[in-house]
Amino acid sequence: MNRSKKAFTLIELLVVISIIALLLAILMPALGKVKEKGREVMCRSNLKQWSYVFHLYANDNYGKLMPALTSASPGGGTWIFSLRPYYGDLGKKMCICPNATKSENDGETRLGRRAWEYFDTEDNEIRKNSYAINNWCYNIQTNVWEIEADKTWGKLDSPLAARIPLFLEGWRWGGTPKRRSDPAQDPEDNTRGTYQYSQQRFNVNRHQGGIGVCFMDGHVDRVNLKGLWDLKWHKQYDLSETLPTWPDWMKGFKD
Numbered sequence: 001m002n003r004s005k006k007a008f009t010l011i012e013l014l015v016v017i018s019i020i021a022l023l024l025a026i027l028m029p030a031l032g033k034v035k036e037k038g039r040e041v042m043c044r045s046n047l048k049q050w051s052y053v054f055h056l057y058a059n060d061n062y063g064k065l066m067p068a069l070t071s072a073s074p075g076g077g078t079w080i081f082s083l084r085p086y087y088g089d090l091g092k093k094m095c096i097c098p099n100a101t102k103s104e105n106d107g108e109t110r111l112g113r114r115a116w117e118y119f120d121t122e123d124n125e126i127r128k129n130s131y132a133i134n135n136w137c138y139n140i141q142t143n144v145w146e147i148e149a150d151k152t153w154g155k156l157d158s159p160l161a162a163r164i165p166l167f168l169e170g171w172r173w174g175g176t177p178k179r180r181s182d183p184a185q186d187p188e189d190n191t192r193g194t195y196q197y198s199q200q201r202f203n204v205n206r207h208q209g210g211i212g213v214c215f216m217d218g219h220v221d222r223v224n225l226k227g228l229w230d231l232k233w234h235k236q237y238d239l240s241e242t243l244p245t246w247p248d249w250m251k252g253f254k255d
Contacts, residue, residue: 036208039098043130043169044212044220046094050131050167051214053086055156063155068138068145079133080118080173097130097169099206112204114171132170132201134177136234137216146197147176151234153216161217163232168202168223169211175201177233180241184229186249199228209253224254 058065066082087094096115102108103117115128135147139154158164175198182198203225204211210224213231223231229243 040207040212040222043097043099043207044222046097047131047167047169047212047214047220049087049090049094051218051220053083054166054214055218056086057083058156063157064139065137065154065156066139068135068140068147078138080129081121084122092127095127095129095131097206097212100130100169100171100204101128103128111171111200112206116172118173129173130169131167132172133167133174134165134233135174136176137164137166145176151236153235156216158216160232162215162219164216165202165213165223165228165231165233166216167214169204169206169213170201171204172201175199177202177228177237180229180238181244182229183244184225184247184250186247202228205249225250226253226255 054065066079068078084091100113100115102113103115105117108114115130117126117128119125120127135145136151137153138144138147140147140149140152143149153164177199178197184203185198185200202211205225207222210222211228212220213223214220226243226246230239232239
């Protein structure tokens with residue numbers, strides 16, 4: 001007795017392929033979001049490690065943070081050198097946000113996705129870093145880098161510590177936001193201008209409209225970019241000032 005063999009017809013095969021393609025089209029964006037969320041979690045984990053480092057330093061220095069020097073240390077930001085005994089070789093893993101791994105020397109032209117470089121004098125090598133200090137947190141005795149000493153925090157024991165940004169994502173080693181009315185320019189271009197004295201060193205779109213921030217009390221949280229203007233950057237930062245007009249690239253982000 002002859003039995004006919006069952007097989008897919010061409011139409012059935014095309015239908016199966018179409019279904020698979022449709023499922024992939026549905027799943028790929030979701031997988032992309034999961035991967036991006038994973039990178040953000042890694043970044044915030046780095047910031048949490050840095051919060052421990054800053055607090056270890058302060059505990060050994062009567063609650064005070066490091067000074068800012070008039071003659072800059074090699075590479076600029078004095079925090080990276082002051083904290084060296086506390087992070088050691090772990091700094092290589094803690095220094096990089098997964099979404100900001102390349103420096104200007106690597107060809108990265110977008111400030112928002114750029115890591116900055118410094119020379120590690122102990123290991124005798126150039127290192128990259130994706131994070132930055134709020135310059136108002138330094139323990140400054142005299143005015144340095146256009147930072148008025150009477151506005152700085154200097155220590156970790158402020159009652160406003162949960163609202164004071166200590167350490168966060170940025171494309172340079174530190175920044176000095178001055179006023180809530182400071183404009184929000186586009187950090188994706190390559191024009192540095194007066195970025196040090198505004199929000200621009202931190203206003204970087206690394207995680208879908210937000211960045212990770214380590215606050216002075218040690219907790220780490222995501223802050224939407226517009227929310228950076230609502231943090232207590234220095235002692236005289238006036239939160240009652242009018243916010244700037246948001247540029248087009250920021251208008252779709254959450255407040």
